[in-house]
Amino acid sequence: MFDKDFLKKMHAEEALSSAEEAVVDEALRSSAQEAMKSAVKALPDDQPSMTWRSELNGRLLELGKSVEKKRRGWLVWRPALGLGFAGALALVLTLKMQDTTIPPTPSGPSLEAALVDEHMEALNATTIAGAGLASHEAHPTPAMATDELYDWQRSDVESL
Amino acid sequence: MTLGRTLILGSALVLVCSVLAQKDDRRKLAAMDLPPILKKAIAAFPKLRYTGVRIIEFKEGPERKRHTENVIRDGDKSRVEFPSTSLYAGQIIIEIDGKRLHYFPAQNEVHVLPARKEEAFGRAFRVLTHHRGDPVKVTTSAGEVVAGHRTEQAVISDKRGNVIERLYIEPSKGLILKREIFDRSGTSVGFFHFTQVNLNPRIDPAEFTPPFRGARRVTVEDLARRMARDNQMLPVMFPKGDRFRLEHARIIRFGGNPVFMQMYVGPKGRLSLFQTSGPIDKDRLARMQRGNVTAHAWVMRERNFVLVGDATAEELQKMARLLTGR
Numbered sequence: 077m078f079d080k081d082f083l084k085k086m087h088a089e090e091a092l093s094s095a096e097e098a099v100v101d102e103a104l105r106s107s108a109q110e111a112m113k114s115a116v117k118a119l120p121d122d123q124p125s126m127t128w129r130s131e132l133n134g135r136l137l138e139l140g141k142s143v144e145k146k147r148r149g150w151l152v153w154r155p156a157l158g159l160g161f162a163g164a165l166a167l168v169l170t171l172k173m174q175d176t177t178i179p180p181t182p183s184g185p186s187l188e189a190a191l192v193d194e195h196m197e198a199l200n201a202t203t204i205a206g207a208g209l210a211s212h213e214a215h216p217t218p219a220m221a222t223d224e225l226y227d228w229q230r231s232d233v234e235s236l
Numbered sequence: 237m238t239l240g241r242t243l244i245l246g247s248a249l250v251l252v253c254s255v256l257a258q259k260d261d262r263r264k265l266a267a268m269d270l271p272p273i274l275k276k277a278i279a280a281f282p283k284l285r286y287t288g289v290r291i292i293e294f295k296e297g298p299e300r301k302r303h304t305e306n307v308i309r310d311g312d313k314s315r316v317e318f319p320s321t322s323l324y325a326g327q328i329i330i331e332i333d334g335k336r337l338h339y340f341p342a343q344n345e346v347h348v349l350p351a352r353k354e355e356a357f358g359r360a361f362r363v364l365t366h367h368r369g370d371p372v373k374v375t376t377s378a379g380e381v382v383a384g385h386r387t388e389q390a391v392i393s394d395k396r397g398n399v400i401e402r403l404y405i406e407p408s409k410g411l412i413l414k415r416e417i418f419d420r421s422g423t424s425v426g427f428f429h430f431t432q433v434n435l436n437p438r439i440d441p442a443e444f445t446p447p448f449r450g451a452r453r454v455t456v457e458d459l460a461r462r463m464a465r466d467n468q469m470l471p472v473m474f475p476k477g478d479r480f481r482l483e484h485a486r487i488i489r490f491g492g493n494p495v496f497m498q499m500y501v502g503p504k505g506r507l508s509l510f511q512t513s514g515p516i517d518k519d520r521l522a523r524m525q526r527g528n529v530t531a532h533a534w535v536m537r538e539r540n541f542v543l544v545g546d547a548t549a550e551e552l553q554k555m556a557r558l559l560t561g562r
Contacts, residue, residue, distance in 0.1 A: 187514055188521040188542075190490055192531060193297070195508040195544040197425070198499055200417055201294050202483075202506070204426040207314040207331045207352055208305045209324060211294040212486055212499075216323035218342045 078103075271376045273388045273405050280410030285310050288383065288433035295425045308437070312351075313444040332444050339448050346451045347459060350481050350501070371395055379404040382413040383430040398422050409435050420527060460485035460498055469496040469511050470539055475560050479503060490514070502555065507545035509559075516540045532556060 078086075082096065092100065103109070185193065201210040270278075286309050293302040303322060308315040314331045318324040326341035336349040372392055379389030387404035394400060399422060404414035414429035454462075457473070460482060464471045467487055474480035480500045488495045496511040516533040521542065525531055531544045532552035541559075543552045 186517070186520055186524075187490055187495075187512065188517055188531075189524045190488075191495070191508075191510050191542050192521075192524040192526070192529065192544055194488060194497060194510075195499075195506075195529065196419075196526075197294070197296055198484075198497075198508065199506055200425045202352060202499075203417060204294065204415065204428055205292055205352075206428075207309075207329065207336070208290070208292060208307065208316045208428070209303065209318075209327075209329065210352075211296055211301060212484060213338065214301070214303065214324065215340070217326045217340070 271374055271390060273376055273407060273410075274374065274390045274403070276407070276410040277390075277403070277405045277412055283311055284409065284411055285437060285439065286409070286411060286433055286435050287437040287439065288430045290428050290430045292428040293426060295423070304431075308439060308443050310439045310441075310444070315443050328447070330444055330446050332446075337446050337448070339446070339451060344451045346446070346448045346453050347456065348453055349456045350483055352483070372400065373397075380414075382406075383433045385413060385433065385435075387413055394420075404429075406433075406435070411435065456482050456484060463487050464496060464511075467494040467496060469494070470537060472509075472511065472536070472539075472541070472559050473498065474500055474502075474509070474555075474558060479558075480507070480555075502545065504545060504547040504551065507543060507547075507552075507555070510542040510544070512540050512542075513538075514540065516542055 078099075082099075085092065085096075086100075198210070198212050201212055204210075286307075288307050289304060290307060291302060291304050293300055303324060304319055306317045306319065312331075314329075316329040318327060328337075328339045330337045330339075331351045334351045336351045338347045338349065339345075340347070372394055375391050375393070377389050377391075379387035381387070382404050385406045388407050390403045390405060391399055392401040392403075398420065399418050401418070402414075402416045403412050405411070406413050411433070413433065414427065416427040417425055419425050457476065460473060461471050463469070463485055473482065476482075480502045483499045483501055483506070485496070485498045488497055490512070491514075493512065493514055495514075498509045500507045500509065518533050521531050521533055528546045529544060530547060530549050530552060531542055532549055533540065533542045534556060535541070541556070543556050545552060545555075547555070
């Protein structure tokens with residue numbers, strides 16, 4: 077009934093001519109086909125038991141929970157690990173930078189020299205200034221409105 | 237006698253003693269064998285009357301700072317103000333009755349300090365009399381014209397010829413119109429010179445009446461205690477009396493750390509008392525001493541103290557034992 081070329085055509089799912097279609101229809105209506113059809117129809121309908129189903133559902137649920145747990149855990153730990161790694165990296169880089177930017181021991185005056193210098197400068201400033209303004213009391217006046225001046229009496233000075 | 241009256245009388249006695257001590261220096265200078273122009277300046281000093289404008293320059297570390305002052309002087313009274321363009325505009329300094337009143341308009345405060353005018357000759361006296369083992373030389377010559385006035389120049393030098401001080405003195409009144417001081421290496425460390433001066437001024441006595449009514453009065457001791465408190469320092473000071481007079485106090489920053497400095501006028505001239513939390517290397521301190529200036533360091537209540545002054549180390553040690561607030 078079916079030659080090689082015809083089978084090849086059917087296998088390739090190529091379009092059949094109307095004559096070829098009629099041949100296929102006749103083959104499907106044959107007694108052998110009908111017998112096979114009845115045999116398949118007669119097979120028992122195998123339904124899964126409720127117990128098996130519920131066990132399956134239970135296992136599926138648990139599986140789902142553990143997956144969810146793992147997923148949530150990763151939601152927390154992944155960023156934390158990322159931050160921790162970034163922090164460690166920053167620390168390492170910073171320490172490296174500090175190592176390279178710590179200035180050498182200052183070669184400026186020591187505290188002892190500075191104290192003696194301060195004494196000498198204050199001494200000289202007082203000598204030069206006399207009753208005027210010495211450097212150690214030279215505090216600039218902030219910009220402000222002029223204060224109104226009031227009259228004092230000499231007795232106010234004596235009472236100081 | 238009330239406590240108030242006792243305090244006033246005590247303060248007056250302190251001031252009188254210190255002024256007499258300084259006048260004593262001036263009398264000793266006047267008795268020395270010095271060139272006539274210098275003797276004239278010393279004798280004229282307490283009675284000078286003038287108004288003028290002068291420029292002052294100080295050396296502070298590597299920097300030089302300069303400012304201009306308007307000055308009125310009538311004997312033992314003086315008034316200093318600053319031009320309106322000055323950094324110190326608005327401040328007024330009046331010296332009267334042995335007191336120095338420095339008005340700060342921004343804070344509306346008057347700082348009450350001992351008068352400093354007599355100190356003008358303190359250094360000259362120390363240089364001329366206390367230059368240990370090193371005789372000094374005083375020479376005179378015609379000086380430059382300063383503020384339109386002819387001057388005579390007096391130069392004080394050490395035995396090696398290094399100039400210690402130059403003074404340009406107006407010969408008719410004995411007023412020092414220009415003064416320049418030098419350190420041991422010959423570097424100028426400061427000067428003043430008048431740019432304008434009136435030697436026959438008309439002075440209103442009201443110029444010396446402090447116009448600071450309503451301003452808060454703060455004594456130098458109050459200032460020192462305030463600084464000590466604000467910077468977590470111990471309020472260690474010399475006792476208030478006739479031996480030591482606190483002249484000024486301030487906080488210096490060294491490497492960001494505060495150092496509390498107090499300057500006193502004592503029996504051996506000016507003394508500086510430093511207090512710091514940082515350690516002091518005594519050997520290094522000994523190497524920093526120069527000329528007549530020595531230093532003594534010690535530790536007390538976990539604070540480091542240094543006394544610097546024109547005295548021997550033993551004398552400084554004795555003075556250190558007098559400190560109160562220990």
